[in-house]
Amino acid sequence: MEERRVPKTRLIFGFLGVLYASITSTHAAAHTISANQTLRYNETIVSPQETFELGFFSPPNSMNHYIGIWYKKISNRTVVWVANRDRPLTNTSGELTLTLQGVLVLRDATMGKVVWLSTNSSSKIVRNPIGQLLDTGNFIIHEEDEINQENPIWQSFDLMTDTLLPEMKVGWNLVTRTERHYTSWKSVEDPASGEFSYSIDIRGYPQLILRDGAKIRFRAGPWNGLRFSGAFNLKPNIIYNFTFVLNQREIYYQYNLINSSVYTRLVLKPNGRLERLLWVDSINDWNIILAPESDICDRYEVCGPFGSCNIDNTPVCECLKGFEPKSPDQWRVADWSQGCRRTIPLDCEPGEGFNKYSNLKLPDTRGSWYNQTMSLVECEKICKSNCSCTAYTNSNISGTGSGCLLWYGDLVDIRTVPQNGDTLYIRVPHSEIGRPGNENNSENRSSDEDFELPLFGLSVILEATNNFSLNNKLGEGGFGPVYKVFYDYMTFYVLVSSSSETQDQSERMVL
Numbered sequence: 001m002e003e004r005r006v007p008k009t010r011l012i013f014g015f016l017g018v019l020y021a022s023i024t025s026t027h028a029a030a031h032t033i034s035a036n037q038t039l040r041y042n043e044t045i046v047s048p049q050e051t052f053e054l055g056f057f058s059p060p061n062s063m064n065h066y067i068g069i070w071y072k073k074i075s076n077r078t079v080v081w082v083a084n085r086d087r088p089l090t091n092t093s094g095e096l097t098l099t100l101q102g103v104l105v106l107r108d109a110t111m112g113k114v115v116w117l118s119t120n121s122s123s124k125i126v127r128n129p130i131g132q133l134l135d136t137g138n139f140i141i142h143e144e145d146e147i148n149q150e151n152p153i154w155q156s157f158d159l160m161t162d163t164l165l166p167e168m169k170v171g172w173n174l175v176t177r178t179e180r181h182y183t184s185w186k187s188v189e190d191p192a193s194g195e196f197s198y199s200i201d202i203r204g205y206p207q208l209i210l211r212d213g214a215k216i217r218f219r220a221g222p223w224n225g226l227r228f229s230g231a232f233n234l235k236p237n238i239i240y241n242f243t244f245v246l247n248q249r250e251i252y253y254q255y256n257l258i259n260s261s262v263y264t265r266l267v268l269k270p271n272g273r274l275e276r277l278l279w280v281d282s283i284n285d286w287n288i289i290l291a292p293e294s295d296i297c298d299r300y301e302v303c304g305p306f307g308s309c310n311i312d313n314t315p316v317c318e319c320l321k322g323f324e325p326k327s328p329d330q331w332r333v334a335d336w337s338q339g340c341r342r343t344i345p346l347d348c349e350p351g352e353g354f355n356k357y358s359n360l361k362l363p364d365t366r367g368s369w370y371n372q373t374m375s376l377v378e379c380e381k382i383c384k385s386n387c388s389c390t391a392y393t394n395s396n397i398s399g400t401g402s403g404c405l406l407w408y409g410d411l412v413d414i415r416t417v418p419q420n421g422d423t424l425y426i427r428v429p430h431s432e433i434g435r436p437g438n439e440n441n442s443e444n445r446s447s448d449e450d451f452e453l454p455l456f457g458l459s460v461i462l463e464a465t466n467n468f469s470l471n472n473k474l475g476e477g478g479f480g481p482v483y484k485v486f487y488d489y490m491t492f493y494v495l496v497s498s499s500s501e502t503q504d505q506s507e508r509m510v511l
């Protein structure tokens, strides 16, 4: 196989330190911009706690100039938002003005030409607008005497670039029919809209999809009540909490910081990689702590219809139980594109039933149907009553499980995982009923849901840190000492949680 196997452990953990204030301000910085006021080159707006700064910037090796928002306290400028990403200024004569109507206007001052506008329509009656940069990184325009953060006149969070910050929503407002999704930069030197986008697709049951142009590259999949079905390591953790909201008005994913002095962001890189980064003060850099798309099995539809990808197998693709390669010759030479077909075809006879398959990533839901209040029994009944229904499951696995999610037609983009996978009930002929769907029956509901970061036994940690050798120790963070280790072909920053500093050798540690 041509692919290098990526170690199963995909996390690098950095330590959280107190961020230092390194910027020496050489220019005018205000907290707000009022109506009829203009922001010129070298002038910036800063959030109240000085977390974020808004102003003109130029990417490295670029002659172009943009209005952007970046972390004020990080010396290596990290831009999280760009206003005029597709309409750059070519010189420093730009001017950003807040009009009396509450619209931000970016002009080239020499010619007076408008380069960018925050909004075209001015349907709202605006009395006394003011622009303010919040410590969340959201630049909002609101009436001076009433901050309505829920419904401002305008907010930069509605216009995502390539970064999902804490409190930002990615998804849909079904009332206004507006969508927010993120799109990569063209390159590290060019913030123009790149070819990769990450969005919530609402055909069928909503799911998160990463696209390369129009082509699907990776599917994090549908929300199962605890996480996205294909984001196995999205778990409760000490850095941020997260929610997925699905109702008549909104469909979105959002995460929030648990400790607001920590910096973390989810960014879609110009190369299409999605990375969760955490600022690590001791190394003065961002560390990747989660990269959802990271092995060949994350590649969309790698095993074809009714095929399942298992990274622990060689080759990685196999047909689901009860299915066989559609084209055995191609399958043998690792061309899995044709996928699998039923060993015994279905003929829509009344005796057909369902077998249970465990620990899967749920198939593409674009051809699915759902009802959030139905029980599993009702769900089976509905699925059974229509011969083109191929599978069903609970839409919400939280608690005892609830809701109905069912599929019509081919099941594509499935993977099998050792744990944290979902259960799927797949339609089978009468003669097959009762055979276990797959032998992978480690169904112990994860007992270690407390941490997103994998827990390693003490012996592994001792070996990796060379018995906590001081040579490997980087320093102490607010959460405990930190060690740099090399293990399983990757460099990790080991954070020894404070509780494990006690004498209790049975204590487990967090990587």
Ligand SMILES: *[C@@H]1O[C@H](CO)[C@@H](O)[C@H](O)[C@H]1NC(C)=O
Pocket: 016, 017, 018, 259, 260, 261, 262, 478, 479
């Ligand atoms: C938040 O993190 C900072 C920096 O690591 C630490 O000093 C502070 O004690 C933490 N606050 C809480 C409430 O945990």
Ligand SMILES: *[C@@H]1O[C@H](CO)[C@@H](O)[C@H](O)[C@H]1NC(C)=O
Pocket: 036, 100
């Ligand atoms: C807005 O600014 C312009 C130019 O500085 C000025 O002529 C005008 O009177 C201002 N309008 C208001 C309403 O302040």
Ligand SMILES: *[C@@H]1O[C@H](CO)[C@@H](O)[C@H](O)[C@H]1NC(C)=O
Pocket: 026, 041, 042, 092
């Ligand atoms: C911005 O500030 C820098 C450094 O102080 C200065 O060299 C430059 O001329 C200024 N640019 C403008 C357009 O004011």
Ligand SMILES: *[C@@H]1O[C@H](CO)[C@@H](O)[C@H](O)[C@H]1NC(C)=O
Pocket: 089, 090, 091, 093, 108, 110, 111
């Ligand atoms: C700045 O660039 C614009 C075109 O983008 C041009 O029309 C204008 O003359 C330039 N101004 C200066 C001072 O070079």
Ligand SMILES: *[C@@H]1O[C@H](CO)[C@@H](O)[C@H](O)[C@H]1NC(C)=O
Pocket: 117, 118, 119, 120, 121
């Ligand atoms: C404003 O209108 C132009 C032309 O119709 C459109 O291309 C642009 O996206 C609109 N901008 C906003 C912020 O709605």
Ligand SMILES: *[C@@H]1O[C@H](CO)[C@@H](O)[C@H](O)[C@H]1NC(C)=O
Pocket: 241, 242, 243, 256, 257, 258
């Ligand atoms: C996430 O944490 C924040 C801060 O502790 C809290 O206000 C919020 O309610 C939490 N959200 C969820 C969904 O747990």
Ligand SMILES: *[C@@H]1O[C@H](CO)[C@@H](O)[C@H](O)[C@H]1NC(C)=O
Pocket: 060, 076, 284, 285, 286
């Ligand atoms: C600063 O950013 C540049 C470009 O992103 C990167 O090449 C460099 O390694 C960074 N430096 C540090 C100290 O993080």
Ligand SMILES: *[C@@H]1O[C@H](CO)[C@@H](O)[C@H](O)[C@H]1NC(C)=O
Pocket: 371, 372, 373, 374, 378
């Ligand atoms: C979902 O199922 C429940 C119970 O069967 C039913 O009352 C409800 O109308 C269904 N909702 C939709 C949107 O189909």
Ligand SMILES: *[C@@H]1O[C@H](CO)[C@@H](O)[C@H](O)[C@H]1NC(C)=O
Pocket: 386, 387, 388, 389, 408
């Ligand atoms: C079965 O479901 C398909 C897809 O939703 C639909 O087109 C078809 O009409 C249904 N058939 C019956 C008999 O309900």
Ligand SMILES: *[C@@H]1O[C@H](CO)[C@@H](O)[C@H](O)[C@H]1NC(C)=O
Pocket: 225, 246, 372, 396, 397, 398, 399, 400, 402
């Ligand atoms: C999923 O089920 C849990 C437990 O019954 C419930 O608290 C939660 O609101 C449900 N989530 C959704 C999205 O329906």
